[in-house]
Amino acid sequence: MITTDAWVLHAGPKGGGPVAGGAVNLRRETFAFPDLGDDEVLVEPLYGSWEANLDHALSRSPVDVCRQRGEPSVVLGNIGVVRVLRTGRTPAARAFSAGDVCMVMPFSKCDRYGYAELAYAYDAPGTIGLLARRTKVEARMLLPLPPGSAYSLPQWATYARYFSAWDNWRVAYACWRAQLPDVATEDHLVFGWGGGVVLAELELARRAGFRVAMTAGSDERLSFLARKEITPVDRRTFADLELSLRLDERDPELVARYRTAEKEFLRIVESLSDGHGAAVFIDNIGAPLLRPTLKALGRQGVLTTLGWKRGMVTETRRAVECIKRHLHVNTHVWRSGDSAEILEYQATTGWIPDPEMIQTYDFEDVPRLADDYAAGRVTSYFPVFSVNPE
Template sequence: MRAAFITGHGGNEVVKVGDFPDPVRGPGEVLIRLHAATVNRVDLYMRDSGAGIRHRLPQIIGLDGAGTVSAIDDDEKRVRVGQRVVVHPLMFCGRCEFCLAGDEVLCTSASYLGEHRDGVFADFISVPARNVFAMPQGWDFAPSAALGVNYLTAWRMVFSKAQMRPWETALIFGIGGGVSLAALQLIKTMGGRAIVTSRDDEKLARAADLGADHGINSEREDVSQKVLELTNKRGVDVVIENVGEKVWSQALRSLVRGGRLVTCGATSGDQPGADLRRIFIRQLRILGSTLGSLGEFHDLLQFVNHHQIRPVIDSTYALADVHAALDRLEHGRQFGKVAIRIA
């Protein structure tokens, strides 16, 4: 089959597109003919170094994909051959205390597609049947694929971790990125208020078209001061961020007393000043979050189908043009998801 895979670590020169062995479907697994995938920051990380992530080379990259079912066990009841499906990218043991509690994302032996094992930038993939979900009705493959990482991550951050309520206000850093845009769409759909940041006025304008109540150009304005101005010196209830070190101080200063900061990334560095006095005096809550459970994915799919929320697709590239897709994400040119068309 065709696949995009890394043969080492460095730049795009280690990302090859060519023949790769077909996956072998095991008992209880579903073989999927992939039609679309989207690019995530971790794809760049795996290309650059993959440090700290157990993996082998060569390895197919890509976490979130959508396609059609090609083969199943004879007694499989959850999906059928030919069905259009989307993949949950986390493999888990099902036996540890966290899996038994229904929070598979905390599994002690968790492994991710495109990180610990072959991913979705390929013609086919085989995954456990429990990781396969029906696509929302009437959707195309690329928007459906986008739900598997960024939108699931945002869902857990907004609803499970922050437990945001409709009358609250959130500050979302780095609008234009996939998680940030997903959080904006979810928050506005549930009735919340959203303040967004970007260094790009065009991205702020496009976010306003999606419902953002206020935009802050972080290149020209002090984010925390502007937030206090917009909230009558109160601060926001929730901060959604995946930037890390560069915005950490601003994020903490933007929170109301007792506010919640939810973080899922550290693209600018992972060792910010802790500002512990502010945290304990104002009784702030710092919450880490990654991806989401099968139950959360089910709820997300129901929510977006009911409300007809469509992920924003920035651009679509053929599998053969994966280098251009990676470049677009790496240089921060995108507004929404960069998609890969596989078939």
């Protein structure tokens, strides 16, 4: 057996539902796991990225991952940069040497085309994540970092947001072009609700020639977006949009507040798109904002998503969506076989977050990171945690 210092999540009570997120369910303790299999590699995590799936797991929403996996406790954290310590016996494992620094690709189980079905250190049984001083991964899940890279390890640790954005944008753009193969991108707007993945995706849209705009809720983030040549939109001016889920309460005050917010939001989108609406709308928020999102989407527009931060159950009017020729794109992470190509694109084009965009928490401060993320106090688009010294 191998033992390690780790932040551990234990199973909730049988039949229990979602709970408060954050660090309340994390415990720092010694965690034991079986020795290396022949096709596995022992690694020490250097930096991990705090992803939305960590918050989902800690809040046991939509599921208790421990109970889903049939395990009393798990170690989370499936995105980050690790250093190889020793390897198993197979040629795939021995392709790595002690000291190699790699990304972890979170594909524990894929379908026949290479798309993820079960994620490492989330819902894949028997996997041990990066919230530990040492862990093990299958050799096939390691992708070496480019030698002599100009970028820091914390910068590289954010790769999942970029890899996921690359995959989602490729599909969304292809869908948009399927209906409008011969129009200029410069005349069309790509709009996104804020977040690191959306930021990365809008950079791709800008490189493709689109007008791009993104919401943010702080002066710091609005200023940052402007520096990245993304039109900043202050969501504080229409904060009541999320009241859309409460319109069935028929409270006149709520309805009035929502309509005022919606009117202002649509006015902004119309002004940015010359009155045509968004060509592509990137929405990873979900249910609370779907109503205004669809109203802001232009004809032949694409609503694209790879997340559901605030609600995964949505409802649309199919007739309206058909008549407006709206296409809905849903993706999840990326295709495993595309990993090396996306990494090369990042390395050669500089499509990677600036160092000042990254907020790093020490291993001892993981509970504070969990609480900050759950409470919306993380100011960075790219929160990471350090585990072992470089």
